[in-house]
Amino acid sequence: MGAQRGSMPAPLDCDCLIIGGGLVGASLACALADLPMRVAVVEPVASSEADPPSFDDRGLALSPSSQRILAGLQIWPGISPEATAIRRIHVSHEGYFGVTRLEAAALGVPALGYVVIARALGRALQGALRAAAADGDRLSLLCPARLESITTHPDRIEARIANYQGVGSVTTRLLVAADGSDSKARQCLGVDTDGRDYGQAAVVANISLAGPHEGLAYERFTAGGPLALLPLTMQRYVAVWAMATNEVEQIMRLDEPSFLAAIHERSGRRVSGLVKLGARRTYPLKLITARRQIGPRFVVLGNAAHTVHPNAAQGLNLALRDVAGLADCLAAVARAGRDPGDPDVLRRYLDSRRADQRRVVALSDGLARLFYDDRFPLTLGRGLAMLAIDLCPPLKRALCERAMGLHGRQARLARGLSP
Numbered sequence: 001m002g003a004q005r006g007s008m009p010a011p012l013d014c015d016c017l018i019i020g021g022g023l024v025g026a027s028l029a030c031a032l033a034d035l036p037m038r039v040a041v042v043e044p045v046a047s048s049e050a051d052p053p054s055f056d057d058r059g060l061a062l063s064p065s066s067q068r069i070l071a072g073l074q075i076w077p078g079i080s081p082e083a084t085a086i087r088r089i090h091v092s093h094e095g096y097f098g099v100t101r102l103e104a105a106a107l108g109v110p111a112l113g114y115v116v117i118a119r120a121l122g123r124a125l126q127g128a129l130r131a132a133a134a135d136g137d138r139l140s141l142l143c144p145a146r147l148e149s150i151t152t153h154p155d156r157i158e159a160r161i162a163n164y165q166g167v168g169s170v171t172t173r174l175l176v177a178a179d180g181s182d183s184k185a186r187q188c189l190g191v192d193t194d195g196r197d198y199g200q201a202a203v204v205a206n207i208s209l210a211g212p213h214e215g216l217a218y219e220r221f222t223a224g225g226p227l228a229l230l231p232l233t234m235q236r237y238v239a240v241w242a243m244a245t246n247e248v249e250q251i252m253r254l255d256e257p258s259f260l261a262a263i264h265e266r267s268g269r270r271v272s273g274l275v276k277l278g279a280r281r282t283y284p285l286k287l288i289t290a291r292r293q294i295g296p297r298f299v300v301l302g303n304a305a306h307t308v309h310p311n312a313a314q315g316l317n318l319a320l321r322d323v324a325g326l327a328d329c330l331a332a333v334a335r336a337g338r339d340p341g342d343p344d345v346l347r348r349y350l351d352s353r354r355a356d357q358r359r360v361v362a363l364s365d366g367l368a369r370l371f372y373d374d375r376f377p378l379t380l381g382r383g384l385a386m387l388a389i390d391l392c393p394p395l396k397r398a399l400c401e402r403a404m405g406l407h408g409r410q411a412r413l414a415r416g417l418s419p
């Protein structure tokens with residue numbers, strides 16, 4: 001079938017229909033591309049005209065497990081020249097004792113993670129998808145097109161897909177909702193969400209440095225919100241600065257020298273030599289969790305399933321582990337010629353992923369709330385906790401393995417193998 005760009009979506013029947021070709025939907029499509037199954041992806045933004053909204057300049061910290069997954073998808077070689085290894089991380093809390101220092105060398109790993117620009121990763125995924133679609137008739141890219149409605153039948157789902165020429169129909173045995181935090185697919189499937197509005201937004205900007213950063217990342221928790229500085233290529237940091245929503249306007253209005261001075265101040269004056277500021281962007285911060293991730297012939301994935309605070313840099317890392325777990329289950333089913341929408345298959349997928357998901361959501365949410373709370377026992381507790389982690393190498397190792405996604409049973413892709 002290949003790409004259907006620019007034409008009315010013809011009636012199409014597939015085994016897996018992925019709604020949303022963002023970082024997560026595109027990763028899943030790449031993972032399924034070589035399997036004996038017909039896959040279609042629906043994405044409203046055509047890559048030749050613009051980038052999908054999340055393929056922007058935000059720097060993403062990818063865990064070693066995500067790096068392996070992208071290697072298993074054959075994506076990593078294309079983006080590794082643009083990836084920066086995180087060799088050390090310094091974590092501190094404004095006004096309190098206790099710091100944590102994490103070092104890749106001490107943990108016996110080449111890097112604690114890698115920072116890539118979302119746009120570079122998105123384009124690499126889209127390039128791989130276009131190549132796979134051109135290479136055979138198993139992958140269809142319905143782009144630009146968007147999901148309009150869903151009808152569920154016992155043996156299939158029928159999705160109505162619109163583009164500028166009208167509305168067409170796609171039937172599928174499994175539908176994956178990967179269309180982001182405000183997922184239309186989730187809404188059409190009748191899946192409710194739980195959530196929390198943190199009343200915060202993140203200001204993200206790339207900053208050029210006077211000297212090399214040597215792979216050192218900073219995370220500083222401050223009364224006004226956490227600031228992360230992640231090392232980037234070309235002697236730059238990406239700053240991810242979360243703050244109360246009502247402060248954003250004032251910070252965005254600061255001129256370049258004042259903004260750089262504010263970052264220097266927020267870093268506890270640890271980071272200096274900030275010389276040039278790139279474009280600033282803001283992102284509202286919310287916790288959104290889908291009440292159901294699986295149901296009759298559907299899976300909810302990525303931000304549509306769980307949108308988390310970026311303070312622990314875990315959103316995409318978690319979603320890629322979900323992609324790897326789902327690809328494992330679907331590979332076995334596809335090779336056996338079985339139904340990918342079989343409830344047992346979907347249950348097996350969710351059972352394999354539930355513990356990791358709960359841990360990441362609790363960690364990100366807990367950090368978002370704990371570090372804003374200034375009651376004395378809490379501030380004392382978190383200072384002690386940070387000190388304890390720093391002084392106790394086994395505890396540090398255990399926490400790092402979890403943060404790097406290297407804990408517990410790993411899906412084939414997370415071991416760098418194809419599904």
Ligand SMILES: Cc1cc2nc3c(=O)[nH]c(=O)nc-3n(C[C@H](O)[C@H](O)[C@H](O)COP(=O)(O)OP(=O)(O)OC[C@H]3O[C@@H](n4cnc5c(N)ncnc54)[C@H](O)[C@@H]3O)c2cc1C
Pocket residue numbers: 019020021022023024025042043044045052053054058059060061062145146147148178179180181184185202204240283301302303304310313314315316317318319
């Ligand atoms: C400031 C910030 C920093 C972050 N830093 C990190 C980090 O360091 N590490 C990390 O792991 N994560 C990080 N994240 C999280 C990460 O960006 C997300 O987890 C990731 O982008 C989620 O991808 P997604 O594909 O699920 O959703 P999205 O990126 O939102 O993609 C959804 C796609 O669905 C499409 N779509 C929408 N509506 C429809 C429709 N009706 N029909 C079809 N398609 C549709 C959209 O066009 C889009 O392409 C960060 C997030 C923020 C906000």
